Amino acid sequence: MRSLLWLVGIMLIALNLRPAVASVPPLADTIAADLHLGAAALGVLTTLPVLCMGLFAPVGAFAARRFGTSRVLAGAVVLIAVGTALRAIPQLWLLYGATALIGVGIAVAGSLLPPLVRARFPARIGPVTGLYTAGLIGGALLAASLTAPLPLRWPLALSVWAIPAVVALVVWLFVAPAGVASSRSAPPTPAPWRSRRAWFATFFMGGQSLLYYASLAWLAARYTDLGSSASEAGLLLGLFSATQLVSSLGMPLLAHRFGDPRPWIAASVALTGVSLALVAFAPNAAAWVWASVLGLGVGGQFALAMMVLSTLGATPQESAAATGMALFGGYLLAAAGPVVAGALVDLTGSYAAPFAALAVFAVPVLLAGLRAASREEATRPADDRSPSGDQTDRRSDPAASRAPRQPG
Numbered sequence: 001m002r003s004l005l006w007l008v009g010i011m012l013i014a015l016n017l018r019p020a021v022a023s024v025p026p027l028a029d030t031i032a033a034d035l036h037l038g039a040a041a042l043g044v045l046t047t048l049p050v051l052c053m054g055l056f057a058p059v060g061a062f063a064a065r066r067f068g069t070s071r072v073l074a075g076a077v078v079l080i081a082v083g084t085a086l087r088a089i090p091q092l093w094l095l096y097g098a099t100a101l102i103g104v105g106i107a108v109a110g111s112l113l114p115p116l117v118r119a120r121f122p123a124r125i126g127p128v129t130g131l132y133t134a135g136l137i138g139g140a141l142l143a144a145s146l147t148a149p150l151p152l153r154w155p156l157a158l159s160v161w162a163i164p165a166v167v168a169l170v171v172w173l174f175v176a177p178a179g180v181a182s183s184r185s186a187p188p189t190p191a192p193w194r195s196r197r198a199w200f201a202t203f204f205m206g207g208q209s210l211l212y213y214a215s216l217a218w219l220a221a222r223y224t225d226l227g228s229s230a231s232e233a234g235l236l237l238g239l240f241s242a243t244q245l246v247s248s249l250g251m252p253l254l255a256h257r258f259g260d261p262r263p264w265i266a267a268s269v270a271l272t273g274v275s276l277a278l279v280a281f282a283p284n285a286a287a288w289v290w291a292s293v294l295g296l297g298v299g300g301q302f303a304l305a306m307m308v309l310s311t312l313g314a315t316p317q318e319s320a321a322a323t324g325m326a327l328f329g330g331y332l333l334a335a336a337g338p339v340v341a342g343a344l345v346d347l348t349g350s351y352a353a354p355f356a357a358l359a360v361f362a363v364p365v366l367l368a369g370l371r372a373a374s375r376e377e378a379t380r381p382a383d384d385r386s387p388s389g390d391q392t393d394r395r396s397d398p399a400a401s402r403a404p405r406q407p408g
Helices: 002-015 025-035 039-055 057-067 069-086 092-120 125-146 154-159 162-175 196-225 230-258 262-281 287-311 316-348 352-372 398-402
Strands: none
Touching (some): 025 154, 039 196, 039 316, 069 092, 069 162, 125 230, 196 287, 196 352, 230 262, 262 352, 287 316
8 A cells, every 4th residue: 555655656756847848838829929029038947847858866865864865756746846837927037037947846856766766666666657657748738738728827827737746746745755865864976977888878868858949849740840730730639648547557567568778779779760750851741740759759768768877876875866867967968959049040041950969869869779788788897897897786675686687
């Protein structure tokens, strides 16, 4: 029963890690008109949380050592709830400040979920990762779909997403007291800057996120440029988001079932790359199919990236340090995706160019994902990695001893 309650708490926290970001694009035109914002200034509202997710991800592991994982997660949800509620005040400086506050909360919570899953569900890392990733994507889908139809002015429509954050906080405070002090006695664990596997995981995390955020930013624009109506392009974007739920849940389950995530990493990144190429070069041949397949690809690769992060390090503390490093570098890389894609549009005058470039970029992302999940990388001698390393000692790692089919 206690494990079920923890799972519910984790799912509710995950559900709140994207609505504050996904609720802005449906109201972008209204916000821009009301606050007299240009395209660049408006784009900051989407880029700022992603930057914060990178810059503040290492804070999660540091704070968890000092105050305990459960308390820090509760504090992160408080930041999300307060920042989201402050958006009800239609002041530009406060809108940016609240968005940054939300980004810090998302960064800290997101960096702690993979090691928490490692610690609480060592024999079920794949399925539980799939569940909370599906919750995370589901939160984004709900926010993107329901924000604009709300019969509220845009400040209140944005701030209404503070309500599920408050619900998650209340449930978490009920569920988690027993685990508050679990990590406070742990010694400091440095980020594994010399670990090859951690660097592959960082690039995989960042690269797959870049593919997602760039697609999210420009998929609708690609089709409106070809003559689709705004509503048709919006439906394509909704389909792109909906199919992510299927693969974000299914891919980790398959990886857990067969004991090796690498075939599923290859499948998900390949689906992403192929569909990006089709959007670039044959966009109207089967637009609904391309959007669906693209969603399946990015949903699967994100869930598998989170699963890989959960397996880094020999202990949950090392996993937290490695996760903070991967999210720090990964989200800084991802934040460049929409901007660089937009620059390619300006440079070439065509939306085909950024999607073709993204399809090519999927190749190194695939290679990094395969190396990050490789057993050879996981068992590389310690002198090739950091002192904290990511070498899995099966005598001391419960994830390894209980789930021998999980990658090292």
